[in-house]
Amino acid sequence: DxxxxxxxxxxxxxxxxxxxxxxxxxxxxxxxxxxxxxxxxxxxxxxxxxxxxxxxxxxxxxxxxxxxTPLTNAVPKEVDGFSRKVHSLLPRIKLTDLLVEVDSWTQFTKHFTHLHSGEQVSDKVVLLSALLADGINLGLTRMADAT
Incomplete structure (x- = not known):
């Protein structure tokens, strides 16, 4: 804990x-x-x-x-094929869904409260999408378009 x-x-x-x-x-x-x-x-x-x-x-x-001077790639070319195989085994999920799951373990979003009322956020997906958009420098407009 x-x-x-x-x-x-x-x-x-x-x-x-x-x-x-x-x-x-x-x-x-x-x-x-x-x-x-x-x-x-x-x-x-x-x-x-x-x-x-x-x-x-x-x-x-x-x-x-x-x-x-740029670094040379130290990873052998054979790794690319292996990497694609491993990647194909991973489940396809939305990143916000993963963040919601992690939040269910950590209760991270409980710290995001309304400035004046102190209420917790009602829609965690919207909050996490906004944080994600800001974190990857996508911006809210482009994130809204993507979702």
Whole structure:
């Protein structure tokens, strides 16, 4: 049960007040963002020096454009046929139906409530379709057309 992995609210509040949250990063945003900015600057300086020394494999700058050599396909061609066979064995279902089934296990959609009334969503398929459309950058109009 997912809830078993969560801290009790009283434990969480105690950790927050005593500033003993057991994570590998600082919980203070300002300190965290300063550390990340410093690390980013250091990494960018390293990449810049490697680029200047032409020590980055398959990476170069030509006509002020960053050129990265595409990776070669490491998967043997025989895998394509096998992949098609495996794919043909899978049941054909709509992705929203799969999301509804997963929601029946996780109760994920119970957290989507109306801003003012606090009511839970009445049509989970519509909610999940909207989330899916946004998640795959399809957009609501094209998703509506597709369904």
């Amino acid at each position: 997912f809830e078993d992995y969560l801290l009790a609210d009283s434990s969480w509040q105690s950790m927050c007040s005593s500033q003993t949250i057991p994570v590998a990063v600082t919980t203070d945003f300002t300190t965290y963002i300063e550390q990340r900015s410093l690390e980013l600057s250091e990494q960018l300086a390293l990449v810049s020096s490697l680029m200047a020394e032409k020590k980055l494999v398959d990476v170069r700058i030509e006509n002020e454009l960053l050129i990265i």
